[in-house]
Amino acid sequence: MPRSKRSRSNAAKAAHLQKYLASPGYAKAQEALERHTTRLSLELNKKHLPSKANKLRKTITRNFPRLRAENLPKADANDRLLILEKGTNDPLAMRFDRVVNNETAHRLANACLALDQLGPKINHKETTRSKTSALHLGIWEVYSDQPHLTRDTVNQEPLVKETIARLLAILREEVAPKLAQLLQQHHPRQWERQLTAYARVREVLGQQLQEMPWLDFGGAFFTVAVKVGSSERWHIDWNDDPSGGIAWVLPVGVFTGGDFCSPQLEASIPVRQGQVLGVQARRLIHCGLQTTGLRHVFTLFTDYLVLKHAEDEAQVNSAVTRE
Numbered sequence: 001m002p003r004s005k006r007s008r009s010n011a012a013k014a015a016h017l018q019k020y021l022a023s024p025g026y027a028k029a030q031e032a033l034e035r036h037t038t039r040l041s042l043e044l045n046k047k048h049l050p051s052k053a054n055k056l057r058k059t060i061t062r063n064f065p066r067l068r069a070e071n072l073p074k075a076d077a078n079d080r081l082l083i084l085e086k087g088t089n090d091p092l093a094m095r096f097d098r099v100v101n102n103e104t105a106h107r108l109a110n111a112c113l114a115l116d117q118l119g120p121k122i123n124h125k126e127t128t129r130s131k132t133s134a135l136h137l138g139i140w141e142v143y144s145d146q147p148h149l150t151r152d153t154v155n156q157e158p159l160v161k162e163t164i165a166r167l168l169a170i171l172r173e174e175v176a177p178k179l180a181q182l183l184q185q186h187h188p189r190q191w192e193r194q195l196t197a198y199a200r201v202r203e204v205l206g207q208q209l210q211e212m213p214w215l216d217f218g219g220a221f222f223t224v225a226v227k228v229g230s231s232e233r234w235h236i237d238w239n240d241d242p243s244g245g246i247a248w249v250l251p252v253g254v255f256t257g258g259d260f261c262s263p264q265l266e267a268s269i270p271v272r273q274g275q276v277l278g279v280q281a282r283r284l285i286h287c288g289l290q291t292t293g294l295r296h297v298f299t300l301f302t303d304y305l306v307l308k309h310a311e312d313e314a315q316v317n318s319a320v321t322r323e
Contacts, residue, residue, distance in 0.1 A: 036078075036079040036080060037079060037080040037081075037082060038075075038076060038079065038080070038081045038082070039082045039084070040081075040082070040083045040084070041083075041084050041085075041086050042083055042084070042085060042086060042092060042264075042265065043085070043086040043087070044085060044092070044264055044283065045063075045264070047063065048063045048064075048263075048264055048285070049236075049264075049283060049285070050236070053128070053236070053238055056234065056235070056236060056285070059285075060234060060263070060285065063263075064263040067234075067263050069232075069234075069259075069261040069268065069287055069289055070268075070289065072261050072262075072263070072266065072267055072268040073266060073267055073268065074259070074267075074268045074270070075267050075268065075269045075270065077270040077272065078097065079097060080094075080095065080096055080097060081093070081094065081095040081269065082094050082186070083265060083267075088244075090187060090189070090190075090244050090280075091186055091187050091246070091278065091280075092265065092279065092280050092283070092284065093260070093262075093265060093269065093277065093278070093279045093280070093284070094182075094186055094187075094277070094278045094279075095269060095271065095275055095276070095277045095278075096182060096275065096276055097274065097275055098274055098275075099175070099178050099179075099182075099250075099274065099275065099276045100174070100175060100250060100252075100273070100274050100275075100276065101274070102274070104170065104174045104175070105252045105273050105274060106252075107170050107174075108167070108170055108171070108252045108296070108298075109252040109253050109296060111163065111166055111167040111170060112167065112226065112252070112253075112296040114163050114166075115135075115160070115163050115164065115167060115226075116228070118157070118159060118160045118163060119160075120135055120152070120156055120160045120164070121152070121155055121156055121160075122134070122135055122152060123151040123152055123155055124136065124151070124152075128233060128235055129231040129233050129235045129287075130227070130229065130230070130231040130232055130233060131229075131232070132227055132228055132229055133227065134225040134226060134227035134231075134299070135152050135225065135226050135227065136150045136152045136153075136223060136224070136225050137150060137152055137153050137164055137167075137168060137223070137224045137225075137226065138150060138153060138168070138215055138217070138221075138222055138223040138224045139201060139205065139215060139222045139223060139306070140222060140223045140239070140303040140305070140306060141303060141305035141306050141309060142239055142303055142305065144305075145305075145309065146204055146309075147200070147201045147204050147205055147222070147306055148205075149205075149208065149215070150223065153215070165212070165214045166214075167226075168214040168215060168224060169213075169214040171217065171224060171298070171300070172213070172214055172215075172216065172217055172218075175250065175276075175300075176217040176218050176220040176221070176300075177218065177220070179220040179221065179248055179276065179278075179300065180194075180218055180219065180220040182276075182278070183220065183246065183278075186278075187244065187246060187278075189244060190244045190245065190246060191219075193244070193245075193307055193310075193311065194219045194220065194221075194302065194307075195219050196307075196310045196311055196314050197219065197222070197302060197306045197307050197310040197311075198218070198219030199310070200306075200309070200310040200313060200314075201222065201306065201310075202216075217300075220300070221248065221300040221301055221302055222301075222302045222303070222306055223300070223301050223302065223303060224298055224299075224300055225298070225299040225300075225301070226296060226297070226298050226299075227296070227297060228294070228295065228296055228297075229258075229288075229290075229291050229295060229297075230257065230258045230287075230288025230289065230290065230291050230295065230297065231287060231288050232287055232288055232289070232290055233287055234285055234286070234287045235285075235286070235287065236281070236282060236283075236284070236285055236286075237281035237282055237301070238282065239303045239304060239305075240280075240281045240282035240301055240302075240303065240304060241282055241302065241303070241304040241307050241308075242282045242283060242304065243307075244280065245280065245281075245282060245301070245302055245304065245307065246278045246279065246280065246301075247278070247279055247280075247281040247299055247300065247301035248276050248277070248278050248298075248299070248300040248301070249271055249276065249277040249278075249279065249297060249298070249299055250271075250276045250277075250297070250298040250299075250300065251271055251272070251273060251295050251296070251297045251298075252273050252295075252296050252297075252298075253273065253293065253294045253295045253296050254293050254294060255291050255292060255293035255294060255295035256291065256292045256293060257288075257289045257290050257291035257292060257295075258271065258288050258289055258291045258295050258297065259271065259288065259289040260277055260279065260286060260288060261286060261287050261288065261289060262279075262284045262285060262286040263285055264284055264285060265284065268289065281299075281301070282304070
């Protein structure tokens with residue numbers, strides 16, 4: 001399509017959207033949505049969060065001496081759930097229904113099964129979260145000062161790489177735009193930070209993103225962890241951002257269990273196929289309930305160094321511009 005026609009088309013779409021947002025129909029839709037939303041406000045106690053990984057067990061024993069994931073109060077399995085932090089109104093946890101349709105979930109599950117059968121290399125195995133390790137795909141800055149492709153993405157056999165590309169392409173096309181929209185609506189401050197990071201990632205890895213577009217998630221997230229089952233041991237995601245960063249949990253398959261459990265939230269939150277749960281995984285002690293059946297779960301996140309280095313660089317550039 002010629003650029004002028006594309007521009008007119010985009011302008012027409014934007015005008016149509018603005019007209020809809022100002023319409024009575026949109027207002028009624030929002031009212032109906034609110035009737036199916038559970039909205040809570042919570043103040044986190046800083047003493048309940050350990051400063052280091054090796055202090056986690058001691059923190060749990062001191063502050064939650066009788067903690068058992070299966071005994072936490074179970075949240076309703078349906079509708080929207082928003083748990084906001086007092087003072088900032090930032091979401092600590094937010095669950096949304098019908099984000100992933102059945103066809104997309106089926107395609108993701110089949111891609112996961114194909115990947116399982118090929119036996120991909122998992123280059124970094126963790127035992128602190130679960131008996132089973134996760135494959136980490138996409139882009140991060142762990143062990144570096146520049147964004148780069150994870151070892152699990154590049155250190156694979158050709159057929160495994162092809163299957164990974166198909167899997168990530170589904171997430172890029174069907175999931176990432178919806179998560180970006182949810183982040184813009186419910187956590188706009190964090191969305192601006194994601195865009196700052198996205199600009200830097202594109203600057204550093206622009207050529208690779210052109211060659212491998214399935215790694216470009218539009219800033220909604222940069223890394224995809226995928227595994228079977230759940231992370232059933234209490235842990236904190238130390239590579240996540242502690243200043244409002246969101247990790248998205250998206251399960252597929254025929255299963256029971258896998259609820260997201262956190263003593264700070266005092267809740268066990270079901271997350272079924274079709275739903276997504278966004279959480280501040282660096283600030284919440286959490287685990288997943290044991291599962292039955294076959295459950296593949298995606299955790300879509302941005303590591304804290306991707307955000308920190310992008311913001312540091314933006315501040316330096318801003319200071320130079322002012323001079």
